[in-house]
Amino acid sequence: QITLRESGPTLVKPRQTLTLTCTFSGFSLSTSGVGVGWLRQPPGKPLEWLALVYWTGDKRYRPSLQSRLTITADTSEDQVVLTMTDMDPLDTATYFCAHSFGTGNFDDWGQGTLITVSS
Amino acid sequence: DILMTQSPSSLSASVGDRVTITCRATRSVPMYVNWYQQKPGRAPKLLIYDGISLPTGVPSRFTGSDSGTDFTLTISSLQPEDFATYYCQQSYTIPFTFGGGTRVEIK
Numbered sequence: 001q002i003t004l005r006e007s008g009p010t011l012v013k014p015r016q017t018l019t020l021t022c023t024f025s026g027f028s029l030s031t032s033g034v035g036v037g038w039l040r041q042p043p044g045k046p047l048e049w050l051a052l053v054y055w056t057g058d059k060r061y062r063p064s065l066q067s068r069l070t071i072t073a074d075t076s077e078d079q080v081v082l083t084m085t086d087m088d089p090l091d092t093a094t095y096f097c098a099h100s101f102g103t104g105n106f107d108d109w110g111q112g113t114l115i116t117v118s119s
Numbered sequence: 120d121i122l123m124t125q126s127p128s129s130l131s132a133s134v135g136d137r138v139t140i141t142c143r144a145t146r147s148v149p150m151y152v153n154w155y156q157q158k159p160g161r162a163p164k165l166l167i168y169d170g171i172s173l174p175t176g177v178p179s180r181f182t183g184s185d186s187g188t189d190f191t192l193t194i195s196s197l198q199p200e201d202f203a204t205y206y207c208q209q210s211y212t213i214p215f216t217f218g219g220g221t222r223v224e225i226k
Binding site: 046047048049052060061062063064096098102103104105106107109110111112 | 151153161162165206213215218
């Protein structure tokens with residue numbers, strides 16, 4: 001059974017750096033075809049994909065946010081970390097990590113964590 | 120970026136109704152469209168992947184179809200647990216993009 005869980009602060013100040021950790025179980029990020037992605041959803045708005053790390057170590061980012069995002073995988077700890085710099089109130093959203101296999105769909109999700117950006 | 124335009128943005132339906140939701144891509148995304156169901160306060164759930172495939176455990180009343188740029192999600196007989204918001208997603212090219220969502224409400 002695949003599980004994922006997001007952890008990190010719930011409140012960050014503008015211009016600070018957000019660090020979120022996704023701790024997963026039930027799969028290995030070393031398995032061919034596997035990826036772990038980060039997505040977010042502002043309150044009452046649609047989903048937005050942010051970043052994805054593949055089993056090969058390759059990383060993909062949303063181009064409009066690429067300068068602010070870093071995704072790293074720790075396969076020994078079964079964790080994927082997302083950092084997002086220069087946080088703004090518009091970045092207030094629920095952040096999800098999710099398992100991906102094959103063609104970029106997300107078949108298992110964490111419960112999400114609401115991040116509020118406010119001074 | 121590929122824009123996914125989803126319609127309708129909301130609909131009211133009764134239990135037992137057939138419901139169809141459409142997603143149109145601004146350019147061809149051959150079969151790389153996925154559909155998700157999301158209930159309030161919950162994470163999305165994958166319903167359809169690669170245009171037409173059902174993950175294990177998803178009821179067969181959910182079907183997907185595609186025609187290159189136009190994709191549909193059909194619920195053949197709406198059940199009480201199907202009242203939720205539905206999103207399409209293209210995974211053909213980076214950045215992966217989602218539709219605006221369709222909220223299915225009880226009539």
